[in-house]
Amino acid sequence: MSSAFxxxxxxxxxxxxxxxxxxxxxxxxxxxxxxxxxxxxxxGFGVGMLLVGPFYIVWPPAQVIVLFHGLPLSTLMVIGVWLYRTRHRVPTKTTQLQ
Structure with missing residues (x-):
């Protein structure tokens, strides 16, 4: 759900x-x-609800919310850092020689 949001x-x-x-x-x-x-x-909303529903049986609501909001946000942060590093990469000696 958080990803779709x-x-x-x-x-x-x-x-x-x-x-x-x-x-x-x-x-x-x-x-x-x-x-x-x-x-x-x-x-998108319905599929998100179907995916999240079974987790409420096993975990308390707070943990499910943290999981399904934390995963997409963490993924976005990792991708953002990765994109930043690839765009602002400092050339190394091996790449300068080529």
């Missing part, structure tokens, strides 16, 4: 572009198109 806010421009495009369609296409967009958006 993060991606939703990360891709705001994409979602707004889709909604703007859907609004510019003719009337007979607009309702099915908005229905499809809503279905796609709610599917």
């Amino acid at each position: 993060i991606l939703t806010f990360q891709q705001t421009e994409l979602w707004l572009a889709l909604v703007s495009r859907a609004q510019s369609e003719p009337d007979h296409v607009r309702l099915p198109l908005f229905s499809l967009l809503t279905l796609v958006q709610m599917t």
Whole structure:
């Protein structure tokens, strides 16, 4: 759920572009198109709930929340550090010779 939440806010421009495009369609296409967009958006929420549900049987709610919010946030941090390091890499002697 947290991953979908993060991606939703990360891709705001994409979602707004889709909604703007859907609004510019003719009337007979607009309702099915908005229905499809809503279905796609709610599917992510439903899949997240199905994945999280069994963990509530075994762990207390606080641990489940920390796990499923901590994993995507930690992954984003690791990817961010990795991207920063690859973009700001200092050339070594071996790469200077080539």
